[in-house]
Amino acid sequence: MHAIVEYISSYLQSNQTPGAAGNFVWATIYILLVFVGLSIAVICMNWLERKILAHMQVRLGPMRVGPHGLLQPIADALKLLLKEDIIPAEADATVFWIAPFIVVLAAFTVFVVVPFGPTHAITDMNIGILFMLGVSSLAVLGIVTAGWASNSHYPLIGALRSSAQMVSYEVAMGLAVVSAIMMTSANAEGTGTLSMIGIVQAQLEQHEWFLFKYFPLGIVAFGIFAIAMVAETNRAPFDLPEAESELTAGFHTEYSGFRWSLFFLAEYSAMIAVSSIAVTLWLGGWLRPFPNALTGPTWDLVFSLFPGLTFLFLAALCFYSTVRMPKHPLFRIQTMGLAGFGVVLALIAAILFWGPARVRVQDIYWFSAKVAGFMYLYIWYRGTFPRYRFDQLMKVGWKVLLPTGLALLILTAIVGMRTEILSMFQEGLR
Amino acid sequence: MNTLLHISTLHYLVLGAALFLLGIIGVLTRRNVVIVLMSIELILNAVNLNLVAFSRYWQSIHGASALHGQVFAIFVITDAAAEAAVGLGILIAFFRNKETVNVDEVNLLKW
């Protein structure tokens, strides 16, 4: 027992990711943690999406299943698992079965390089960002095979439209990402890096989030990526291929029950993955606000109280809504459930206020908070914007984002190399 | 047993040769032109595997920056993309003309 505690604490002191240290056990533990965290995040996203969308549309959303619908995602998951598994008659059974797995594989493998902290990634590949872009482009294969294997025209059209959209916006995403990568080489030696942890460390060393670098190039690059990532994950306002009023759910029309839940899981994981890319490249990853400007033990203490304060705020919300629950005997169980949930959140807040946990959870908290902000943006877009027609969608992707991305790339390169270009001019003039 | 457990360049070369043979069999025996094109991709991949394996061998002799094999492999992948695009364009053109995807039915120039 003592040996296990020793092993755990000796590993927690290390300054390498498990991949770099070659440690199989810790890599597996990190993978399981990421998997569990991702599942919890998808469940929360489901509930949050329905509630926030409802409140934006001046209605209440799910209220019956648990207190304020908190048990709705669990009920949905149970229903999906218990549903009958239907395969269309003329469909190709092998391909029909494989297609959801390809999409889930692509969506989950991306998280191998996502950096939750300077050593909190499963591994730090040299080609981190290239790997993420490449593996997330494998989802297109899954969608195309899903539409093909359903042997029905709505899924086929939906799949072809969806894959055409994803492939077009991948180009714009790639250009925006390359602009951000070029900013990593604005240091003394002129060496940039593709590794995710290296990109955040470059932002730390250059004392500037890449969002604000070479103003306005950083912001325009971020804007291109933010639009392209919404189109890449087939979310509103670019969700023509899977909208119910258009194509009766597009490529996942014929999928029911567990297979549909795999597509759903993959879609939300892909959303979290591309948000992680945006957060790492432009928003400073795991860095707390002002890591270089406001240093010192007092500022560190102030910023380290944020995780606990967030959970305290959530617990306070829970207690407030407990007080406001209807005072009817039939609501007794729900009220007690909500109060219990509030107590659990308050306990988590208490744990996060305790010294060693407070220090450790910092990076993960800031990264998750930024990604949560992006998730809120996704839900906000869904509640606000009308849908793009497919030709308008392709027009935006190829005629607006691609030229802007190219121009941005050239401008970023010129601005980043301005000293070399000036010295070349001066040499030439002499 | 040590030969089997200690993975050397030879293992990668044998794997590359096996893939190359599979690709050659595919090109020479199949009638469906899409499958012939995919077998050509298999051949190119086998070649790439050889190149990268030899690049690692070269690194062990000439230092860590002798990555010529990997650069060559990148160019081969680029080339394969271009050739796949043109090949599939040709496929679409001849499917539109003859309504068939079998290579041995495109024999109008035979005597």
Place this chain on the structure above:
Amino acid sequence: MNPPVATAFFFYLLAATMIIGGILVITRKNAVHSALALITALLAQAALYLMLYAPFVAGVQIILYAGGIMVLFLFVIMLISIERNMKERQFNKQWLVGIVAAAALGALFVTVYTKTSRGVSLFIEGRMSYGESQNTQMIANLLFDRRAGMYMFAFEIASLLLLVAIIGAVVMAKKRI
């Protein structure tokens, strides 16, 4: 030095995946099944590149080959309706000659690989620096560096080749030129 057994395990796993994928590519009737088998083989090859400490080539393989070329293949397979083709004969009339030729080539390979030339063995010694952390930067040096790079011309020619291929593919696939 005892070689780590995990490397051998992963090598044989990936090699088996590639060989089985290759066999499925050349034997399936349904072209979509062949394409999926080829995708599996390509992804296994990317993992093998990672084992050979070539992460950049692995990334390029996943993005271009598995995520680009195979999507192109799948689109074209779906554009041309080949259900009729699935009921026809799959192997052409000269399949025996093809297999004999491939067997002859295989015999040539075996001969070459079993005779080491002048005692030089192809085994890498175990004392190499397994440097992965600078792979992209070193490839960039070879391609772009002013003094040490020697592939800049090939890079420009490759981009010209891609332009020609794009124009060629568009012209070939148009209905009326």
